[in-house]
Amino acid sequence: MVIGGTIFSHKDSHKGTWISPDGNTINQIDHIRIKKKFRSALFDTRAFRDADCDSDHMLVVGKVRVKSKSKRLASIKTIKPNIEKLEETDVRNTYAINVKNRFGLLEEEEITLDWETIKSVVTEAAMESLGPCINARKSRSAAERRKHRGIKWIGDRANIDKRKRFKSV
Template structure:
């Protein structure tokens, strides 16, 4: 994907260039087609029918020029299905190039093996809670109340693994009820206030209006609103930074543990333990004592998620990678 300044044209029954592209070609375009032919690639822009305003990726209104020079390129044989490629003019970023968006269908299922001796697999399902809501004291109180109520029913007279599984279940249930799941499209930036949202929305309306009219006076209105939006964003960021500096108070309990780190096996983020009531710490202490006195440690503590991180050099050589193992957050305590 990229701006290649190449115009590849259109062809019928071709494996590289589709029939829905533009009619003009240039030298860079022919070079790109030859490169794709040698690497068994295909240029996806021309394989989907759209209006011209949704095909041309670059426009020059003053000279009335338009062309397709930004491309989505994929392997000809791939497990990833490309469902569509089109241009969206409404997304503005101060460029004469328009946003090119592709829709992909990826059949992805991640499995982690427990080991050859056990001979079974399980699917890793990560639960992401809305941990940012812990900044609200009422949410902290609700989480502690729900968790304390559930933990009071936990029986200490059981094995370490059974005790751990009960504690884990209580934590997840309390987090689900008090925090809820984190939305995929949730805006986490704390500086994004209602004032910022309103001025950005007003700027976008002006931009869309200018796209439809192409009048100089409408463009001036958009430029002025764009400057206003940038000033508002900068002001909001500075205010949030000053407030954050004033709120720096570090709790002594679990001070060494860092937030927003991978939870590891068990899927319990360290924030859920830091904000828990005292009864959870008492049960964790009981759990640790059972393990120290010879009881079997919880199964999650024996697992680790291993990821290979590329360092430098030839990517085909194993020595150019380093491994990172993520263990259970509770087990790290």
């Protein structure tokens, strides 16, 4: 344990925490204790004479920086669809048809769908049309995909479709 009142240098009038009944003697008998482990979190401690506590003790205040750590919840591994397949037009069309059919199967009476229903419809259609992504960490970043499309376009500059794909992103 570390006593906070003895670490920081202040005027003597800001160190004393108790005034004797005769009003002449001032002692430092009230302290803030903190574990050594959290010593770096304590910025300052001092006594305030002007605080009206209706006592012969003075108010001792410490400034502390608190860093709260959030507990990580156990992550659930989800299988992600292979989004890179959407670049192929036939796969893109199949996916669009799957989503449209799945929304068509829902009851027409439901005007407002909740988020979970929409999410499940889209993810199921994606997994069926696109298949699972084999390794999500090794999938290409957006910059790598753009570079790859640029290389394809440079190889065949006459192809207007490749040029549009490259310029669109």
